[in-house]
Amino acid sequence: MSTAFSAAKFSTQPFSTISHDSPLVFAKPTSQFFGSTRKLRLTSSSKFNLSRRSGTVVAVSDYVKQKTSKSTTSLLITKEEGLELYEDMVFGRAFEDMCAQMYYRGKMFGFVHLYNGQEAVSTGFIKLLKQQDSVVSTYRDHVHALSKGVPARAVMSELFGKTTGCCRGQGGSMHMFSREHNLLGGFAFIGEGIPIATGAAFTSKYKREVLKEADCDHVTLAFFGDGTCNNGQFFECLNMAALWKLPIVFVVENNLWAIGMSHSRATSDPQIYKKGPAFGMPGIHVDGMDVLKVREVAKEAIGRARRGEGPTLVECETYRFRGHSLADPDELRDPAEKDHYAARDPIRALKKYLIENSLASEAELKAIDKKIDEVVEDAVEFADESPIPARSQLLENVFADPRGFGIGPDGRYRCEDPKFTEGTARV
Amino acid sequence: MLAISRQRILGQSFQKIRPAVPGLRSYSSAAKQITVREALNSALDEEMSADPKVFLMGEEVGEYQGAYKITKGLLEKYGPERVLDTPITEAGFTGIGVGAAYYGLKPVVEFMTFNFSMQAIDHIINSAAKSNYMSAGQISVPIVFRGPNGAAAGVGAQHSQCYAAWYASCPGLKVLSPYNSEDARGLLKAAIRDPDPVVFLENELLYGESYPVSDEVLDSSFCLPIGKAKIEREGKDVTITAFSKMVGYALKAAEILEKDGIYAEVINLRSIRPLDRSTINASVRKTNRLITVEEGFPQHGVGAEICASVVEESFAYLDAPVERIAGADVPMPYAANLERMAVPQVEDIVRAAKRACYRSVPLAATA
Numbered sequence: 001m002s003t004a005f006s007a008a009k010f011s012t013q014p015f016s017t018i019s020h021d022s023p024l025v026f027a028k029p030t031s032q033f034f035g036s037t038r039k040l041r042l043t044s045s046s047k048f049n050l051s052r053r054s055g056t057v058v059a060v061s062d063y064v065k066q067k068t069s070k071s072t073t074s075l076l077i078t079k080e081e082g083l084e085l086y087e088d089m090v091f092g093r094a095f096e097d098m099c100a101q102m103y104y105r106g107k108m109f110g111f112v113h114l115y116n117g118q119e120a121v122s123t124g125f126i127k128l129l130k131q132q133d134s135v136v137s138t139y140r141d142h143v144h145a146l147s148k149g150v151p152a153r154a155v156m157s158e159l160f161g162k163t164t165g166c167c168r169g170q171g172g173s174m175h176m177f178s179r180e181h182n183l184l185g186g187f188a189f190i191g192e193g194i195p196i197a198t199g200a201a202f203t204s205k206y207k208r209e210v211l212k213e214a215d216c217d218h219v220t221l222a223f224f225g226d227g228t229c230n231n232g233q234f235f236e237c238l239n240m241a242a243l244w245k246l247p248i249v250f251v252v253e254n255n256l257w258a259i260g261m262s263h264s265r266a267t268s269d270p271q272i273y274k275k276g277p278a279f280g281m282p283g284i285h286v287d288g289m290d291v292l293k294v295r296e297v298a299k300e301a302i303g304r305a306r307r308g309e310g311p312t313l314v315e316c317e318t319y320r321f322r323g324h325s326l327a328d329p330d331e332l333r334d335p336a337e338k339d340h341y342a343a344r345d346p347i348r349a350l351k352k353y354l355i356e357n358s359l360a361s362e363a364e365l366k367a368i369d370k371k372i373d374e375v376v377e378d379a380v381e382f383a384d385e386s387p388i389p390a391r392s393q394l395l396e397n398v399f400a401d402p403r404g405f406g407i408g409p410d411g412r413y414r415c416e417d418p419k420f421t422e423g424t425a426r427v
Numbered sequence: 428m429l430a431i432s433r434q435r436i437l438g439q440s441f442q443k444i445r446p447a448v449p450g451l452r453s454y455s456s457a458a459k460q461i462t463v464r465e466a467l468n469s470a471l472d473e474e475m476s477a478d479p480k481v482f483l484m485g486e487e488v489g490e491y492q493g494a495y496k497i498t499k500g501l502l503e504k505y506g507p508e509r510v511l512d513t514p515i516t517e518a519g520f521t522g523i524g525v526g527a528a529y530y531g532l533k534p535v536v537e538f539m540t541f542n543f544s545m546q547a548i549d550h551i552i553n554s555a556a557k558s559n560y561m562s563a564g565q566i567s568v569p570i571v572f573r574g575p576n577g578a579a580a581g582v583g584a585q586h587s588q589c590y591a592a593w594y595a596s597c598p599g600l601k602v603l604s605p606y607n608s609e610d611a612r613g614l615l616k617a618a619i620r621d622p623d624p625v626v627f628l629e630n631e632l633l634y635g636e637s638y639p640v641s642d643e644v645l646d647s648s649f650c651l652p653i654g655k656a657k658i659e660r661e662g663k664d665v666t667i668t669a670f671s672k673m674v675g676y677a678l679k680a681a682e683i684l685e686k687d688g689i690y691a692e693v694i695n696l697r698s699i700r701p702l703d704r705s706t707i708n709a710s711v712r713k714t715n716r717l718i719t720v721e722e723g724f725p726q727h728g729v730g731a732e733i734c735a736s737v738v739e740e741s742f743a744y745l746d747a748p749v750e751r752i753a754g755a756d757v758p759m760p761y762a763a764n765l766e767r768m769a770v771p772q773v774e775d776i777v778r779a780a781k782r783a784c785y786r787s788v789p790l791a792a793t794a
Contacts (some may be wrong), residue, residue: 136526168563177562184529184566185558189549195519196554199526206532210508211479236519243514398598399559400567400622404701406601406653407620414652 062390075357076292082350085291087368088127089119089347092143094369095152096322099142099159102380103326108159111188112173117289117321119252120346122147124294125221126301134158134182134220136197139174140253141186145225154378162386169389170397190224191231194250197222198237201248201311219305220248227258229272238279238313247305249298250276252315253288259324260332276313278417281425288316289344292353319344429498432567450553455490459645464634466608467497470615471535473647475505478533481619484524485537485574494539494577495634521547521572525554528570528624535619538574541590541628555624556599571618576604576628577671577722584758591670594626595700595732601653602700603626607638610697613651620650628699630671656703658710662692665716665780668707668733668780673720673771680776689784699729707733708741715746715781720776725753747783752776 004402019243034192077085096114103112115122118140126135126147137144145155150166158165166178175186184369187193197220204218229252229264241248252272256263264270276283282304286297323330345426354360401407403415414420475481487494489502489512502510513520517538524534538544546550553691555568577589594690595602601623605611611629618625643649659674660681674695681691692710696703711717716736719730730751735747755769 011708029759134530167561167565171561171565175561177558177565179562179565182524186561187554189553192522192549192554194548195522196526196529198519199523199528200530201526202523203527203530203532206482206508206527210482233518233522236514236516237523239514240516240519240523397564399563399601400559400564401653402570404654406600406617406621408652409618409648420652 023333075359076296077121077359079307080248081357082354083364083368084127086347086350086354086360086365087372088123088147089291089350090372090377091146091152091371092119092122092209092346094372095142095146095155095379098156098324098376098380100326107384108173109161109396110172111139111325111327112159112328113140113325114322115140115320117341117345118253118255118318119143120291120294120350121223121251121288121316121318123261124291125223125249125251125298127219128295128298129219132182132218134184134197134200134218135223136184136193136200136220137176137186137223138190138225138228139172139186139188140225141176141183145176145178145181145186148178150176150178150181150183152375153382154178156376156383157386160383160386161388162383163389163393164382164386168393168397170393190228191233192419194222194224194228194237196235197248197250198246201246201305202244204247205244217306219302219307220246221251221302222248223251223253223256226252226254226263226272227261227266228252228254229275230267233330235275235279238281238311239276244281245308245310247308248311249301249305250311252313253318254315255318255320255331257320257324257338260326262332271315273313273315281311281313283313283315285315285317288318289341289346289349291346291350318352333393432460445482447763458639458641460637460639461579461608462635462637462647463605463608463611464495464497465639466501466611467615467629467634468501469645470612470619471498471501472504474616474619475501477647477782478619479509480531481533481535482527483537484511484513484520486513486515486539486717488512488515488537495631497629498537516551517543517546521550522554524570525550525558525568525624528555528568529558529566530568531569533569533571533619535571535573538572540579540586540631541574541576542588543584544572544574544590551594551600551624551626552597554741557595558599559623560599567622568624569620569622569650571615571625571651573575573615573627573629574616575631575634577630578754578759578766579631580765581761581763582759583761587759589628589721589754590626590697591628591699591721592723592728592732594628595729596727597700599624601625601698602632603653603698604630604670605697606633606659606671606695607636608640609638609644610651610657610695612640612644613617613649614653614697616650618645621653625653628671633675635670637674648747651697654698654703656697656706657695658692659695660691660693662690662714664689664691664714665718665783666692666707666710666714667718667720667776667780668694668696668730669720670699670729671722673722676771676773677720677776679773682781683777684780689780689782693779696729702732702736704736704740708737712740712744713738715744716780717745717749718752718776718779718783720752720771722754722770725756728753747785750783751780752779 096116102108122143122302135144135148142155154166158167161167161169174188177185201220204216207213207216273283273285282295287293301314304312351365405414408414445698454662488498489510492499505774521536524536527534555570558568578587602616605614618627633780667677677693681693692714721729730753734749734751750777752771759769760766
């Protein structure tokens with residue numbers, strides 16, 4: 001199956017496949033953690049340069065095909081996994097469709113960016129994570145939140161601006177945060193989430209190496225789009241993540257369009273996965289409309305990070321069925337291109353796979369559809385009935401510190417000390 | 428509102444600031460003298476040893492011992508996992524610091540000067556300052572951004588801007604600016620312990636200055652409150668507010684004014700955000716006149732905020748119009764004489780105080 005962007009205007013190139021048994025190996029840094037530059041210079045070797053030049057570009061669809069054809073008896077997923085994936089994707093789709101309805105009815109407002117068509121990426125990656133792993137997203141974050149486990153009620157209430165939302169209505173569509181599920185937003189500026197994700201990965205490594213929490217192997221996923229790959233922060237973080245071998249996976253959701261700017265018009269070299277090896281990490285391209293292929297790649301990339309082998313750049317070729325946001329008239333995209341990708345709808349593809357491989361019956365899948373519809377309707381009802389934030393909530397949560405006077409020598413907040421008076425500073 | 432000095436400067440006052448004799452009433456015998464650089468270094472050292480979650484990040488903080496030697500010796504003591512030399516990627520490493528702070532680590536991010544923080548200002552404001560609010564209290568960001576701020580000597584326009592007003596206008600940030608060694612130690616320790624993002628504005632020209640410190644200041648649990656100003660010198664005729672290097676100038680001006688019978692009250696703001704409005708207003712209600720001094724650009728500056736606050740809250744107490752002294756409304760020039768004119772000098776403060784007291788001519792007797 002071709003991985004070419006058939007509707008886009010650039011040509012494909014043959015990919016070089018490498019044996020998956022010998023992934024990219026760097027010159028070993030002498031320190032386990034962040035070696036100083038002095039040490040790195042000493043260990044540079046021609047082996048390092050050679051392995052970089054030979055490229056780690058892999059057409060994973062080809063690799064996955066090879067794998068499945070070798071093992072004809074075992075499928076890529078079990079029945080439970082298949083149903084879980086199906087349910088998660090249908091959940092994302094149904095939720096986003098409901099968001100569109102609610103927006104046009106005036107219940108939701110501002111900027112709303114929907115994820116229809118890209119569900120395979122979110123489901124394929126996030127369903128492999130543990131609760132303590134983190135996800136950092138962009139403004140197109142509703143489905144990342146749902147996949148990570150934030151309840152539909154909390155997300156819908158947040159979108160309605162009600163106080164029962166996951167951020168008490170203070171964040172909104174573009175700023176979904178959940179400490180409990182380790183979802184770190186929700187950032188409106190593109191590229192902003194990438195350094196944050198790199199910092200979260202840094203924390204995981206710091207906790208293991210400096211704070212000696214030996215079992216801390218938390219992985220961070222950073223989701224961002226094709227437009228972000230031209231932004232300076234992306235390159236800065238590829239460099240630092242590879243330099244310090246951080247447990248992070250950079251997931252590019254390449255849907256070919258940044259609002260109305262086509263990827264090929266904005267990028268000198270449109271093949272984003274090639275930018276990984278330039279910084280010393282593997283760059284993988286995968287068909288993002290096929291959740292099983294995404295899942296296979298994700299397993300490898302997340303496994304790499306968990307084992308401490310460093311970051312990976314994964315480019316998922318995907319497509320958004322709706323416009324950039326609900327305010328986008330979406331006039332610039334070619335209808336033939338949209339039809340091409342609509343035919344590759346990830347939910348339909350998975351359904352076909354499950355039924356053809358006798359993993360699930362039509363009736364079971366319909367039952368899931370119905371269940372999801374009920375969950376989404378319940379979320380809307382809950383959000384509708386929830387109260388709007390009280391007036392007093394306006395000034396809350398600016399600081400974690402209740403009065404802004406800082407912490408005293410005894411480790412408690414100064415404002416809690418009854419002897420702390422108004423007036424000039426007395427030490 | 429600018430006062431541009433056209434008279435000859437007082438000796439080398441631009442290069443060296445003599446610590447004036449402040450009101451040392453709150454400490455016991457000021458036996459030991461330490462430089463601001465030593466104060467900052469010891470504060471970082473103590474906080475890093477007390478809490479393993481504190482780590483430093485910045486350009487040249489490790490092997491170079493700090494671009495201004497503030498982090499000297501820390502790499503040897505704590506190792507490269509906790510003192511990180513970063514590539515030249517302000518936006519990248521500031522974002523990494525914020526991401527680490529989201530997870531409960533306590534980064535201290537150094538900007539070589541705060542001018543470079545403009546490359547990272549998106550992370551300081553959008554991901555650090557606003558996160559606690561956007562997440563409704565779920566994610567607090569215990570990070571410190573520190574570095575030299577304001578004009579140095581002859582470094583030109585792109586290295587000389589003062590960022591106090593910009594950062595202090597943003598809710599969700601705490602902005603601190605120390606003057607002497609006691610301030611430097613106490614405020615930096617408070618900033619590192621604080622659960623919120625703190626912008627810590629130092630001054631390059633003050634790093635080498637020595638100030639007396641008491642034993643209490645040298646104790647490792649010492650820290651100062653945030654949001655509280657300090658009255659460096661008490662007076663009854665005019666209130667002069669200042670922060671960072673300008674406190675030294677204001678104290679010198681106060682000494683000169685005293686000879687003319689004007690007793691100025693000098694307030695060291697210490698904390699630009701939250702601003703200690705109650706101290707400032709209490710002082711103005713006592714003296715009835717206000718001069719604000721700052722080094723930065725005049726429009727929308729710190730002085731503008733203080734003047735507005737005083738006019739709003741203590742209007743009935745004012746006997747003279749409030750006056751702001753700020754840097755010249757130009758990018759910092761390079762030529763030495765132009766640079767001197769672009770930054771407030773002691774005489775500017777003296778003249779403004781006299782204007783506020785309606786005394787252009789020094790009187791022999793006290794008022």
